[in-house]
Amino acid sequence: MPVDYMSLANAKSRGKRPQYFEDPMNERLMSMLLATVQELAVTRERLDTVERLLEKSGTLSKTDIEAFRPTKDEAYDRGLAHRDLISRVTRAVQQEMEGMKMDDKTPQQLADEFSKD
Amino acid sequence: MSDTKIIDVPPSYTVVGQHDMMAEASHDDIARFNYLTNMNKYLSSVLGAGNKLAYDTRVLPAFEKTHGRKPESRHEIRRSMMMDPYHRIWSAMRRNTMEQRQQAGRNMVLRQIDDLVAKAKKYNDGADTLKFDDSVDVPPYVAGVDHHCMPGSYHTELFDEDISAGANYDAGLFVTTGGALGAYADGGGQAVAKWAQKEYPGWQPKRILDIGCTVGHNAVPIAEAYPDAEVVAIDVSKPVLRYGHARAKALGVENISFQQVSAEDLSQFDDNSFDWVQTTMFLHETSNASMRRMMAEFHRVLKPGGLMLHIEQPQYSDDMPLFEQFSRDWDAFNNNEPFWSKLHELDLDEVFAQAGFSHNECFHTGVRAYADPAIFPPSKTGEGEDHGRAAFWHALGAWKEGEPAGAKKAEAA
Numbered sequence: 001m002p003v004d005y006m007s008l009a010n011a012k013s014r015g016k017r018p019q020y021f022e023d024p025m026n027e028r029l030m031s032m033l034l035a036t037v038q039e040l041a042v043t044r045e046r047l048d049t050v051e052r053l054l055e056k057s058g059t060l061s062k063t064d065i066e067a068f069r070p071t072k073d074e075a076y077d078r079g080l081a082h083r084d085l086i087s088r089v090t091r092a093v094q095q096e097m098e099g100m101k102m103d104d105k106t107p108q109q110l111a112d113e114f115s116k117d
Numbered sequence: 118m119s120d121t122k123i124i125d126v127p128p129s130y131t132v133v134g135q136h137d138m139m140a141e142a143s144h145d146d147i148a149r150f151n152y153l154t155n156m157n158k159y160l161s162s163v164l165g166a167g168n169k170l171a172y173d174t175r176v177l178p179a180f181e182k183t184h185g186r187k188p189e190s191r192h193e194i195r196r197s198m199m200m201d202p203y204h205r206i207w208s209a210m211r212r213n214t215m216e217q218r219q220q221a222g223r224n225m226v227l228r229q230i231d232d233l234v235a236k237a238k239k240y241n242d243g244a245d246t247l248k249f250d251d252s253v254d255v256p257p258y259v260a261g262v263d264h265h266c267m268p269g270s271y272h273t274e275l276f277d278e279d280i281s282a283g284a285n286y287d288a289g290l291f292v293t294t295g296g297a298l299g300a301y302a303d304g305g306g307q308a309v310a311k312w313a314q315k316e317y318p319g320w321q322p323k324r325i326l327d328i329g330c331t332v333g334h335n336a337v338p339i340a341e342a343y344p345d346a347e348v349v350a351i352d353v354s355k356p357v358l359r360y361g362h363a364r365a366k367a368l369g370v371e372n373i374s375f376q377q378v379s380a381e382d383l384s385q386f387d388d389n390s391f392d393w394v395q396t397t398m399f400l401h402e403t404s405n406a407s408m409r410r411m412m413a414e415f416h417r418v419l420k421p422g423g424l425m426l427h428i429e430q431p432q433y434s435d436d437m438p439l440f441e442q443f444s445r446d447w448d449a450f451n452n453n454e455p456f457w458s459k460l461h462e463l464d465l466d467e468v469f470a471q472a473g474f475s476h477n478e479c480f481h482t483g484v485r486a487y488a489d490p491a492i493f494p495p496s497k498t499g500e501g502e503d504h505g506r507a508a509f510w511h512a513l514g515a516w517k518e519g520e521p522a523g524a525k526k527a528e529a530a
Contacts, residue, residue, distance in 0.1 A: 005227030014261070075131060
């Protein structure tokens, strides 16, 4: 049964999708951004496999890459790399979270404060 | 760095238990699942804390200023939080991660669907342990919404003999739970079986009904724990039944059958014919209206002294802070689990009582998913718990009047 598995994979689920942003265009942009981050993560994990295999044998094939299974420690390092990418990409969100704990002043407020005798 | 492992990351998808029916994951499928598993964990364990901060520092003060009082329900908190930019972007990321997980699983499965269907047929054709009934309608609570953003849900058949919904669901459980359900996503069923064996060591149920079994990931460990019992696993959806039956065969489990039956109409089963009726993370995918019919049926088919047990996330009680209730409600409003919120506010003991179980036969207990702790992180409870998704559940049960439950304990003594 020939199927366009890519379009089928992308199918919408039944049920009205919540809207998180005022502008629906931002919903689409967020989805595209996160998919791009995901594919970057995939590429980096593949590159990690290539590097590890090259280091081990000095040569490799596509079959080697597909067959590669990390040890527990290697898997941890790769999980850590995903987390590192995620933390870099979500920096702005983390900073908003931290900002809620800080009593920040604007540059003008600070300048006024520093100018007081 | 890897010796100290200060930072907690979920295990790689490569530890997922392999069986003949699993979709074959390419290097990049695995990497994609690993990214998504990590993203889910990061969103809950690191960035999730920002939701409470946003609530405490600006959402609650603004609410109090406007209304002159504190919020009185989780719904009031939700409506206010959905206006907060932090909660919005966190929710948008979490929703997208779920959608991406569905896409990743479906792409992998549909790419190799011919091979998977052929394999399933090898196990299923001619087997008397797989039964369909075309008179079973897909109920509105399944047909009306695709649970957890799973396009086509459990029931949609894209073509004849389709099993794609089952194969996708089986592959994705690991990602959604960060591996907390173990190698075969069977931590719930294992936990239930271990609980029963520990609490009632002398009890040997002969016939067990698993309701809303999907791919049988929770029914199989019960069948393995009670090899002399006959397990009947039912669901309304053909694709998951086909996949689940083949999966159980591939795992070498023979004392289980998969049948297309609705939990609301068990008329093909006799009165007093099961020792145990089990649901695992099923009730929240049904409806208020169906629940009373189901419970009455569960009571009818149970033998006197038989056990009815439901595994769910905890009910919302007056003791549970409203913000925690709001957190636990996220999936109801953002992950296509519409009944989740209403189920968790029901007085289930009362529902059981209306079905014929007397109050003094009802009990509540906690059940933690069983997964090999050497590979899988134990599910957190309390601070930092992934509310609503942690593999730590409440078991709500009732023994049908008859042989007292205490007798089952005493047999072992």
